[in-house]
Amino acid sequence: MTQVAWNDGLKLGLGFQDADHEESVGLMNAMQTCSDAELPALFVQHQTHLREHLARENELMERIGFFAIEVHRGEHERILAEQDTILTKLTAGDLAAVRQYVQEDLPAWFLGHLQSMDAMTALFAQQRGER
Numbered sequence: 001m002t003q004v005a006w007n008d009g010l011k012l013g014l015g016f017q018d019a020d021h022e023e024s025v026g027l028m029n030a031m032q033t034c035s036d037a038e039l040p041a042l043f044v045q046h047q048t049h050l051r052e053h054l055a056r057e058n059e060l061m062e063r064i065g066f067f068a069i070e071v072h073r074g075e076h077e078r079i080l081a082e083q084d085t086i087l088t089k090l091t092a093g094d095l096a097a098v099r100q101y102v103q104e105d106l107p108a109w110f111l112g113h114l115q116s117m118d119a120m121t122a123l124f125a126q127q128r129g130e131r
Contacts, residue, residue, distance in 0.1 A: 002107040012122035020053040031102040
């Protein structure tokens with residue numbers, strides 16, 4: 001199990017992004033420790049949160065003219081498609097696959113994405129006066 005501990009080292013300096021990421025960490029950690037009965041609702045809650053967060057990031061990138069918007073937006077589309085696949089597995093009752101995803105794959109993706117694409121986007125946005 002890969003629990004993510006939210007701390008100041010994960011903050012990137014953009015208010016909405018940091019707040020959203022902190023909420024994501026809470027939801028990811030909750031999915032790792034919840035009962036099987038609680039998992040479907042938590043997964044859907046996280047998926048909804050992720051869609052809303054990524055839409056906010058996409059809007060930011062468009063507004064500031066982020067130079068790598070297509071790459072970053074493409075990764076957003078990829079992870080949302082992956083989430084849809086996992087939801088299908090969850091609906092079919094494949095809890096083992098979903099547990100693997102929320103305990104290993106999702107936290108690893110989150111940290112990698114935060115430290116690369118999101119960090120670069122945040123730096124670019126701050127250089128353009130975003131806070």
